[in-house]
Amino acid sequence: MSKLYGWIVYGCKIDPKYFLDEMQPHEVSPLMDAYYEAYKKEWEMVRHIKHGAIVAGFKNCLLY
Numbered sequence: 001m002s003k004l005y006g007w008i009v010y011g012c013k014i015d016p017k018y019f020l021d022e023m024q025p026h027e028v029s030p031l032m033d034a035y036y037e038a039y040k041k042e043w044e045m046v047r048h049i050k051h052g053a054i055v056a057g058f059k060n061c062l063l064y
Contacts, residue, residue, distance in 0.1 A: 004028070011035050 009016050012031045014023070 007032065007035060 005016075005019065008014050008019050008023075008028065008031060012035050014031070
C-alpha cells in the first residue's frame with residue numbers, strides 16, 4: 001500500500017486526502033498507466049541524449 005500511495009500522491013501529484021478518502025479503485029489503473037508512459041518517455045529522452053553525447057565524444061576523439 002505504501003508504494004501505491006507514493007506513486008499516486010508523489011508521482012502523479014494527487015492530493016493525499018483525495019487518495020485516502022475519495023479515490024475509487026477503478027481510478028488507480030489509468031493513473032498508473034499514465035505515470036508509466038510519462039516515465040517511459042522521460043527515460044527514452046535521457047537515453048537519446050546520452051547516446052548523442054557518446055557519439056559526439058567518440059567523433060571528437062577520432063579527429064585528434
